[in-house]
Amino acid sequence: MKIIPSESLGKVVILLCLLPYNVRCLGTTSELQPLRNVPINGFILPVFNGEGQKVWEARGSSATMIEDNLLRVKKMKLRCFTDEENPQEAFFAISDIAFVVPQTNSISGNFEIKIFGQNFYASAHTWEFSGNEKKIIAKDHVKVFLDFNLEECSP
Helix, strand or coil: CCCCCHHHHHHHHHHHHCCCEEEEEECCEEEEEECECCCEEEEEEEEECCCCCEEEEEEEEEEEEEECCEEEEEEEEEEEECCCCCCCEEEEEEEEEEEEEHHHCEEEECCCEEEEECCEEEEECEEEEECCCCEEEEEECCEEEECCCHHHHCC
16 A cells, blocks of 8 residues: 655545546646546536526536537436525426536436426426426426315316
């Protein structure tokens, strides 16, 4: 076993943190770029509005860049928030696999998604999420369950 001197320990930690990245030095500027097909554990993508309030957030157990601006996220959990002064969770959704395009604020999948709201539950196999509109478009094998009292809705 080799003992690493304490003054070198910081360098080792930095190198371990940069493993999933390709570091390029171009003249005086350096650029960090995620490597393709290298998973990054503990993925979080929060999106905020101009006032600094969280609008929506995608999380996953891991994310892998499979193309420029396209991430495959495992065990994705999506949370959307209301536009109120004190935002509340409007709905959340989970899917085993999702594809995130950060540049367009969109997420999609061909794997089952389960969507949970205050008075509903829905599922679908093919779906798209528009972060700009904060809505999920369910396209295939759609099931919706509503939870409300019809007597309260009658005139």
